[in-house]
Amino acid sequence: MSENATKQATRTSETANVLADEPKGRTGASRVLLGRDAIMIYILLAFLVYASIALPRFASPVTVGFLLLDVIPVLLIAMPMTLVIITGEIDLSVASIAGLTSALMGVLWQAGLDMGTVLVISVLAGVVAGALNGFLVAVVGLPSLAVTIGTLALFRGLALVVIGDNAVANFPPALTGFFISKLGATGIPTVMIGVLVVMVFFGVLLHFTPFGRGLYALGYSKEAARFVGIHVNRSKFWLFVATGTVSALAGVYWTLRYSSARSDNASGLELTVIAAVLLGGVSVFGGKGSIPGVIAGVLLIGSINYALRLSRVSDVVLIIVTGSLLILSVITPSVISAIRRWNHDRRLRRHVPQAPASGSTSAVHQAH
Amino acid sequence: MATDHEASARTPALSLTGAVKAFGPVIALADGTIEILPGEIHALVGENGAGKSTLVKILAGLHHPDAGDFRVDGEPIAFRSVADSKAAGISVIYQEPTLFPDLTVAENIFIGRQPRGRSGLISRAEMRAGARELFSRLGVPIDPDRSAEGLSIADQQIIEIAKAISLDAKVLVMDEPTAALSGVEVDRLFAVARSLRDRGAGILFISHRFDEVFALCDRITVMRDGRYVATLETSSVTVDEIVREMVGRDIDQLFPKEPAQIGDPVLTVRGLSRAGVFADIDLDVRAGEIVALAGLVGAGRTEVARAVFGIDRYDTGTVELNGRAYTAGDPQAAIDAGVGFVPEDRRKQGLVMDLSVGRNATLTLRSALARFGIISSARERRAAEKWTKTLQVKTGSQEYAVSTLSGGNQQKVVLAKWLATEPRLLIIDEPTRGIDVGTKAEVHRLISSLAARGIAILMISSELPEVLGMADRVLVMHEGRIAAEIDRADATPEAVMHAATASMEGSK
């Protein structure tokens, strides 16, 4: 059924593309410098400059430290989430996985296991959770949105089952101390090294590997991707495992930074992450997006957040700003392309009339 | 016009003159001209890509022509939407069925105008009855209460037909309604069409099958490369005349087939079957040989190709390349074995339309371009340039989205993508579907030069001239089986057509 019932669909939508992409796309340098994520980075820089001027204390290593400590969980999860959304899927269960990990750490540590084992088991839990999502989406073929709404409830529920109402706080001070320690005078948290590794890993994976090339292709068109031998389902499965794993790492960070393991840790974080990723220029349609853009998106929300805290503006404003940015970031492109299309049509109308003229040659054919 | 006296006699129910429609770079329709009289069945014929469907979509109010004169009952008219066209009494059967998989068959027929009971609410009973009545007129046993999901393409067509005739419109437009229908179903359809004509409706009938056209239609309008060619009285023309009008050029000079010496078999398929789609397919393609797989739309050719390339699984049979079998159902395995596949739907399967030309051209090389798992953009660019140059793809830059290219150049990018893998076997499904005539010749030249380089080529095509011009051997498929094997020497249009339509005993 699909093929035929939708041929029409593709045609019409392709028409849209053909027209939208007129006049022809940009090339090399300008493409990079004017690309969606480049713009995101400019906005970030602009904001940082503005904040440093407007807020006396903003430009200082202390800001760097506190700001980064706050955004690290989002930054971490946003990396694999970017890849997932680029393939046209979504994972809403990330925050719950982080919560589950945190809860596990609590009870295991309470039970007297040594920290090494605790960490390993907790992260493994994340891997398994991700694999469950991956299995249901890639193998069983269920819509990821529905699946991860389910596992969002499930994993958070398991967190409650594991640790209940208790909170575990007696983690080794050395360790918790390390998680908020800074790199000398820079004010950059030591853990950023680890975060950086994750960012580079996913950045390279997406932008410089055959796998990454495949992701973009299948994000735009699963069918076309299949026709060049890309293993669509296998790729998706591993991406969900990745989000699970990284969410677990975020959970570990959360637990040790706040030295408090609770079932409700990181709750509601999923929407923050997705908002940041979309703001970073990733298209929910799949296919479009880049790691640098997303990093800029995360940092932008983070800095606005922190700037508002510094100037003691209520979170209310932050919420409204986040929402508006999100909507603007998605409607601006479609508004622009609408204008483009309109212009293109006008140009076309202007230069077609000569076509029928040549059409009159059909008279000749009629002759014989 | 050949039919002026008639035309003046009755005002046409519908007339379109000099309609123009362009999609970005592609001019789909340069001079769309058609005139349908009340109470006539009017055929519209032309090669693939001639612009028939585009013209239909203009009549349907789906496309707005960039220029041209459009009249209904002699009154100038401009449709803003499909609704307008419906209101004007035009009902259309599109070439590709547009059904709602989640709705029941009955509802698909009556959507938007469901019969309402006293309560003012939709009366399912009446709807069911209506559908039943229509199906009995068409003589098909389809359960009106089943959902449209998973209907065979033939049944989808029938429902489209039922939908269209139930409107009993002034003008009924049918774009290749018979493409997927069996003989019996076609006869029923014709009966219905005639009765509608006798009740004064005008009917536009599009088909690639001349026997049907001559059996059913009063007048024939021929189109070529988006232009009106001529309108002729069926009674006063022969198939050959029509074909000449359609093709409008001497076949041999258009397809310069280079001689290539034929080597050992590259692809060997034995007893390949897939329940419900094709059965017992045996075929060989030798190095340097071009084998054409001909047949009507829906004959199962694409499905065979998909199975060989591993897009679909097959139930039984063997597929070997140079005597070695490769994993079924895994395109990557096929590619590694040396198979390339240019699919029939360029926009959906052949290319990732939103990706750049360069990326598309190197998509098959992903791992080949990587060193230690990392792709070097430099090598990627070089590879892209090399192959797009070899095929003379006309594009401003490697960075342009491939969707901005013309159909022909898009097709070249697809070919480039596969040549880059240096395949031993290249399967090409509908190589020139919807490609403007200039580029067509280029593509054909390319294909035969590939063969000359010793690549084995399996070409699926619905265009007879193409098949006859290119192929060393023609395999004709009918209803999922290979109906005939014809050598280049004795491959005539008649021979192929008859085998394809099984209209001659012995062909099956």
Add this chain to the structure above:
Amino acid sequence: MTTTVHPTGTDSPRPSSGRRSPLSAIAHLRELPVLLALVALILVTWLINPLFLAPQGVKDILLNATIVIILAAGQAIVIITRNVDLSVGSILGLVAFGTGSLFVAVPGIPIIVVILAGMLFGAVLGAINGLLVTLAKVPALVITLGTLYIFRGLNNAWAGGTQFFADDRPQEFGNLSVDTVLGFPLITLIAIVVVVIVAVFMSGTRSGRDLYAIGSDPDAARVFGVPVTRRVLFAFVTNGVLAGLAGVLYTSRFNSVGATTGTGLELDVVAAAVVGGVAIFGGSGSVIGAALGALLLTTITGALTAVRVDKFWQQAIVGLLILAAIVIDRIAAVRTARRLRVSESRDV
């Protein structure tokens, strides 16, 4: 909705994902699993704890479900058109606080006026979503995620620390969620009426069926001449109206309304619809099903408490329930699809 998950909805092995099974006979049974699950749940709970079905117990079940039922019904309409509205929680919050302020601002204002005002307010908020989605042609997931934040922010800005309490409102308004007719609390009756009306609209009117067509294949709908934009906008507005109503009724039932009222409801509501058999990719499912899904999800929490199941298990069980629902749906779809490929195929 798909659009948010698949580029054009044309690629991918999506045809059967969460789809209604081809035989409409089965389609009619679509709500059956939920219904059975519900009945079983109630029976078992009742056997263990008879109090569960005591008048007060029933009343509590219904009251708990009422708000979510209304929201789920609205959400179903939107999802059926292949969209989604994540901002319902925030809409409910705004309307609830609005209701509270209205009673304080205009003492002695007739309750019906308040209800209508609430629905109107909801309609406006819904229209904002609808317009953004249809005009900018942007996936509803993103838009409504944005408005989820914005509406909540406005709610906080408006309410600040202010909260309105039950006794700021006329007794008889509060009584809507206290007085019962035949054991049914008034607000529940309102909910039932609303659900029935919407259900009839969706199944019995042409524009209702159009919504299914749109969700089933938006492009085909366009080709066929269905007024897609208008219908989708309508779906969002209706959802807004229902969310508004839910907001008013919330105010009637609970003690305080303030800045955070209704936070985090959205996913529960979507979950309820999905459990009720509404395909997340649109085109199939029913309002009744969604309502049953809501009833099931809210009842299960109550039931588990009533039988003293460790309350920590409750959320996990809800999660499993959601997964079960979509898996069952999928299995049915696949089975019929396979059967069809063979039975429908020409004899070759």
Add this chain to the structure above:
Amino acid sequence: ATGCASGGSTGGSSGGGGGGDQTITFIPKQLNNPYTDVVLGGGKDGAKAAGFSKSQVVGPLDASASSQVSFINAETQAGTNVIVIAANDPDAVCSSLKEARDGGAKIVAFDSDTNPKCRDIFISQVVAKDVALIQTKLISEQIGGSGEIAILSATANATNQNEWIKYMEEDLKANYPNIKLVSTVYGDDDDTKSFQEAQGLLQAYPDLKGIISPTTVGIAATARYLSTSEYKGKVALTGLGLPNEMRPFVKDGTVTAFALWDPAQLGYVAAFAGKALADGDITGKKGDKFKAGDLGERTVGEGGTVIVGPPTTFTTDNIDDYDF
């Protein structure tokens, strides 16, 4: 390291300045909570009276454990001299409070204590034991000294509630042998959740005679449920509530008596304690004395705790005399 350095300089400078340019910031468990608003009202007055140049309130919109941390950080960087905090989680805020102190800020915990090693002083509404005892006493009176009761608390990690609950359990064991505490549930200081928890209790425990809710949100929600259900007047309810919120329920007989201290005084004293710390008059060790405006002199007791005053019991007779 630098974080502390820079913060230190700012903190130092303003600290050196003595009175004049000192700033104080209140970080409640959660904004937009009526009880909190009363407390903060008192705090503002106290801050002015104590002579702070600037006083402000910042805080999360949700009462989750970690949400307070980034506010503390921002205050640290802003060089605030005194941070007054009601901790959502005694440990989650600890590390950031430590940084704040390294930065020169003084930390006053109030309402809900943090881990003692992370703050200079804790202003407690009342002696924890007294709060517990008065509630057990009230419930016992209301249910006639015997039967099943349950507790509906705030968040599971709220330091103050947990401490009271501990004392209540001890007291029940010791002095009310016939009263059985069957369950403790948590409404997370969320109206809806508390409401449904109350409902769950009554369903799960048919013989329940009474409920203690040592949190203003919880008791109000429970009262709302009882007053709208058949249990009205049958199941006793007491705990800690705001007179203004509870008035209707006392009038309609759902609740006969409940207790609370004057929340405003809590904030008021906290502000003065902060001032005394910032000026270096006290260090928060046992025995330190400071003047809390019109509330007179206060003495720091065990574990750096300051007691505000005895709780009041509200009944139909006296409830109208109070407005908070």
